[in-house]
Amino acid sequence: MRWASAISTAERFELALEEALASIATQLEETPPDLVFLFATPAYGETLARAHHQVRERLGGPRLVGCTAVGVLGDGREVERRPAISITAAILPGVEIHTFHVAPEALPEADDDTDVWRERLGTSVGGSPHFILLPDPFSCDIERILRGLDYAFPDSAKVGGVPSTGTPSGRNTLWVDDQRHDGGLVGVMLEGNISVDAIVAQGCRPIGNPMFITRAERDVIFEIDGRRPDELLSELYEQLPEADRQRMRYSLFLGLASVDAQQVYRHGDFLVRDIVGIDGGNGSIAVAAHVQLGRVVQFHLRDAEASAADLDALLRRYVSDEPLPVGGLMFSCVGRGEGLYGTPDHDSQVFERIVGPVPLGGFFCSGEIGPVQGESHLHGYTSAFALFRPRRTH
Numbered sequence: 001m002r003w004a005s006a007i008s009t010a011e012r013f014e015l016a017l018e019e020a021l022a023s024i025a026t027q028l029e030e031t032p033p034d035l036v037f038l039f040a041t042p043a044y045g046e047t048l049a050r051a052h053h054q055v056r057e058r059l060g061g062p063r064l065v066g067c068t069a070v071g072v073l074g075d076g077r078e079v080e081r082r083p084a085i086s087i088t089a090a091i092l093p094g095v096e097i098h099t100f101h102v103a104p105e106a107l108p109e110a111d112d113d114t115d116v117w118r119e120r121l122g123t124s125v126g127g128s129p130h131f132i133l134l135p136d137p138f139s140c141d142i143e144r145i146l147r148g149l150d151y152a153f154p155d156s157a158k159v160g161g162v163p164s165t166g167t168p169s170g171r172n173t174l175w176v177d178d179q180r181h182d183g184g185l186v187g188v189m190l191e192g193n194i195s196v197d198a199i200v201a202q203g204c205r206p207i208g209n210p211m212f213i214t215r216a217e218r219d220v221i222f223e224i225d226g227r228r229p230d231e232l233l234s235e236l237y238e239q240l241p242e243a244d245r246q247r248m249r250y251s252l253f254l255g256l257a258s259v260d261a262q263q264v265y266r267h268g269d270f271l272v273r274d275i276v277g278i279d280g281g282n283g284s285i286a287v288a289a290h291v292q293l294g295r296v297v298q299f300h301l302r303d304a305e306a307s308a309a310d311l312d313a314l315l316r317r318y319v320s321d322e323p324l325p326v327g328g329l330m331f332s333c334v335g336r337g338e339g340l341y342g343t344p345d346h347d348s349q350v351f352e353r354i355v356g357p358v359p360l361g362g363f364f365c366s367g368e369i370g371p372v373q374g375e376s377h378l379h380g381y382t383s384a385f386a387l388f389r390p391r392r393t394h
Helices: 013-027 042-057 114-121 142-152 229-239 244-249 304-321 337-341 346-355
Strands: 002-008 037-042 063-068 071-074 077-080 085-091 097-102 130-135 157-163 174-176 178-179 185-192 195-201 204-206 211-217 218-224 253-254 273-277 285-287 297-300 327-332 358-364 368-372 374-377 383-389
Touching: 002 285, 002 358, 002 383, 013 042, 013 085, 037 042, 037 358, 042 063, 042 085, 042 178, 042 185, 063 097, 063 130, 071 085, 077 337, 077 346, 085 297, 085 327, 085 358, 097 130, 114 142, 130 142, 130 218, 142 157, 142 327, 142 358, 142 374, 157 195, 157 327, 157 358, 157 383, 174 253, 174 358, 195 304, 195 368, 204 253, 204 304, 211 374, 218 229, 229 244, 229 273, 229 285, 229 327, 244 297, 285 346, 297 304, 327 346, 327 368, 337 346, 346 383
Parallel strands: 037 063, 130 157, 327 358
Antiparallel strands: 002 085, 037 085, 063 174, 071 077, 071 358, 097 185, 130 185, 157 368, 174 178, 195 383, 204 297, 211 218, 211 297, 218 285, 253 273, 253 297, 273 285, 327 383, 368 374
């Protein structure tokens, strides 16, 4: 298994494409890849219409998936809101590759079984294939897709990103092999000699202590540890330094842990969700998630420092537990990048510093897909990684 990643910021599309393709060919020593991920910013306009054809023709006809986005990344660089094209290519011996497009009206229901999903995806692949997903946000119920895939393929990794250039009038471009679409779901299934490790850096740090939900209904929490949530927040506010008090006013979130209590919680143990409202009358809080009685929760804050620390901790845990990857994709929120950190290439540089010089491509998303606590979710403000390595050593 070999991976390569390239990026070009040339203002002329033909030159940018040539630079990226030449770099890929050099890195792979002119060996045709089996799979290519293509991401480009919309600054190139209509010249992108044949981009997928040109990439496949030049690289020997590999399977291809990709999309347009406000920013792309590759070869350790992140480029936002200006012309850029990113190509990530892989030689995948012993891996069955199936690319697909599913039209919005053909998407299965959340409780449809594996056979229905296989039929809609146009494949007979069995077992536990891994998925890279690029769903259009204006034509897909993404949460339903993820629930359905988790139900049909419970042991499979699902990682991806939501294209970020679209408007409701339909301006996202999705590519799969020789096809170009402006809606639906495109992606790739990978089965065989490949492992896909998923990391989701949610960019938050906990404040206060873990607590239990003691009264709730659907997405509203009425009591935590037997008390009104607004009272707990008031006490927490008084305990925090002034800088965190200010952050509570615009970046307060709730982390939802597994139902089973733990002695210690670490980075990645909470699914972080927005607090969408506080009722001054009964003191309840509304959360952008379905909540359950007895679930452990903890309040979180998000800022650049917390995002950096979260990513650092998760990547260090990964390299201590797993063999190093051969290649990877990063799907990062448009709210991260230079706008959050004040400097370009932050997450890519942290990845290279901790994991190593692994070819890494990707794009800036309007939503990121990755697992937390074994369930696939659509996130915001995160960086979700899909890291690839052989399943067995030859």
